[in-house]
Amino acid sequence: MAIDDHVDLEGFMNGVKARNPGQPEFVQAVQEVAEDVFDYISDKEAYHEYQILRRIAEPDRVVSFRVCWEDDNGNTRVQRGWRVQNNNSIGPYKGGLRFHRDVTESVLKFLAFEQTFKNSLTGLPMGGAKGGANFNPKGKSDHEVMRFCQSFMTELYRHVGEDIDVPAGDIGVGAREIGYMFGQYKRITNKFVGVLTGKGLEFGGSLIRTEATGYGAIYFLQRMLQRKDESIEGKRCVISGSGNVATHAAEKVIHLGGTVLTLSDSGGYIYDEDGISPEKLAWVKEHKTLRRGRISDYADEFKGSKFYPGERPWSVPCDLAAPCATQNELDENDARALVANGCIGVAEGANMPTTLDGVHVFKDAKLLYAPGKAANAGGVAVSGLEMSQNSARISWSEDELQNLLVEIMNNIHDRCVEYGRTEDDTYIDYVKGANIAGFVKVADAMLAYGVV
Numbered sequence: 001m002a003i004d005d006h007v008d009l010e011g012f013m014n015g016v017k018a019r020n021p022g023q024p025e026f027v028q029a030v031q032e033v034a035e036d037v038f039d040y041i042s043d044k045e046a047y048h049e050y051q052i053l054r055r056i057a058e059p060d061r062v063v064s065f066r067v068c069w070e071d072d073n074g075n076t077r078v079q080r081g082w083r084v085q086n087n088n089s090i091g092p093y094k095g096g097l098r099f100h101r102d103v104t105e106s107v108l109k110f111l112a113f114e115q116t117f118k119n120s121l122t123g124l125p126m127g128g129a130k131g132g133a134n135f136n137p138k139g140k141s142d143h144e145v146m147r148f149c150q151s152f153m154t155e156l157y158r159h160v161g162e163d164i165d166v167p168a169g170d171i172g173v174g175a176r177e178i179g180y181m182f183g184q185y186k187r188i189t190n191k192f193v194g195v196l197t198g199k200g201l202e203f204g205g206s207l208i209r210t211e212a213t214g215y216g217a218i219y220f221l222q223r224m225l226q227r228k229d230e231s232i233e234g235k236r237c238v239i240s241g242s243g244n245v246a247t248h249a250a251e252k253v254i255h256l257g258g259t260v261l262t263l264s265d266s267g268g269y270i271y272d273e274d275g276i277s278p279e280k281l282a283w284v285k286e287h288k289t290l291r292r293g294r295i296s297d298y299a300d301e302f303k304g305s306k307f308y309p310g311e312r313p314w315s316v317p318c319d320l321a322a323p324c325a326t327q328n329e330l331d332e333n334d335a336r337a338l339v340a341n342g343c344i345g346v347a348e349g350a351n352m353p354t355t356l357d358g359v360h361v362f363k364d365a366k367l368l369y370a371p372g373k374a375a376n377a378g379g380v381a382v383s384g385l386e387m388s389q390n391s392a393r394i395s396w397s398e399d400e401l402q403n404l405l406v407e408i409m410n411n412i413h414d415r416c417v418e419y420g421r422t423e424d425d426t427y428i429d430y431v432k433g434a435n436i437a438g439f440v441k442v443a444d445a446m447l448a449y450g451v452v
């Protein structure tokens with residue numbers, strides 16, 4: 001029997017809390033995984049002896065750095081940037097960059113931890129990382145964003161590389177920011193390599209990367225429903241967010257014959273009782289990405305819809321829900337409201353959008369509930385395919401990539417079923433399935449390496 005705080009879940013979590021003071025999001029993410037993994041490893045001594053979970057919950061390294069830039073008025077501005085490299089046991093570090101006012105080390109550590117399990121679930125050789133900065137892109141000019149991205153990469157470049165760590169987008173980081181950062185990396189290193197994913201198609205980007213996270217989440221939802229002889233057709237779906245993931249999740253729900261009733265941003269949500277048509281969705285995409293506008297403008301543009309300031313959409317009666325905005329945007333009461341209103345399936349496009357108490361409500365109600373690390377893995381999976389295309393210096397066709405995305409999402413689903421089946425086979429605990437299936441591959445690689 002090994003020493004240390006693996007003795008029971010409570011002792012382990014007390015250690016995590018003590019070592020990570022003031023980092024509630026990170027502690028929450030570890031707790032959610034530990035609840036399942038502890039049970040699973042109870043009779044597997046090697047995982048204890050080599051302190052595997054304890055080691056996965058301690059990032060390989062956290063790099064933090066100053067990012068100075070000049071705004072359009074000539075003022076010097078100072079931000080903090082980070083890259084959290086959580087674990088590279090099964091492949092180079094991989095994960096997005098987030099630019100948002102509220103980014104902290106805790107948020108990036110939780111995201112890098114989650115990414116480790118998610119990337120393992122894809123079946124592709126990618127370790128887990130996340131990075132970003134407490135930079136608020138709202139209201140900034142293109143030139144300000146460019147200068148910030150260049151300054152950010154001027155430090156980040158020494159920590160990343162096509163075989164070391166490959167960042168991508170996340171909240172506040174899309175095609176524009178990736179372009180600026182790739183340009184700066186190329187300029188500093190004089191190398192044209194796949195150091196970032198989510199690139200423009202002209203310089204090594206992959207088809208369907210933009211759509212992959214949202215589409216993938218809905219493919220996962222569809223697969224869960226199919227197991228129950230249900231489908232998305234004719235179902236009402238409530239979606240939060242109005243960025244990359246939310247709009248592509250909405251697009252796929254509409255393709256599959258469902259009705260999307262809501263979208264949101266940090267200002268509130270819009271409810272369109274007629275359903276958001278493809279034309280209205282095209283307007284949202286353009287409004288949010290090109291004009292960088294607010295979702296509240298939807299209610300002025302489309303009669304019959306209503307904007308609810310400062311509120312989240314979970315009280316709207318629906319059959320399906322897809323939280324696609326940010327962490328902890330759906331709490332215990334929201335989860336209860338969804339269950340009470342007859343919602344049968346939830347697929348998380350965002351990372352950890354449901355609080356731990358909310359997760360327990362979904363599990364107790366035996367909802368079809370897909371956690372983010374499984375349901376939103378389509379984005380990083382296509383990033384992995386972008387890395388392969390870059391290494392081979394080729395580009396695959398849209399059809400090939402669409403088929404691979406569906407296949408990968410179905411495989412993730414089926415692995416969650418394998419590890420998440422209850423003993424009496426009456427319920428699939430997709431949270432447990434994702435946690436254990438994601439853990440096993442990383443853990444076994446770590447065992448092979450010994451104590452490093």
Ligand code: NDP
Binds near residue numbers: 213324349
């Ligand atoms: P975007 O920046 O494109 O969109 C983010 C959306 O979420 C916006 O509508 C934004 O509203 C809203 N949002 C952000 N913060 C908050 C907040 N504190 N409260 C309410 N709404 C908020 O990001 P993505 O669509 O890429 O990311 C959304 C989620 O999906 C994140 O959790 C991300 O980690 C996750 N994800 C993204 C992947 C990707 O490939 N892009 C892959 C896997 C997961 P506002 O404009 O007001 O800020």
Ligand code: 2IT
Binds near residue numbers: 166169376381383
């Ligand atoms: O959370 C995520 O999986 C992402 N933001 C995408 C990461 C990636 O490397 O494509």
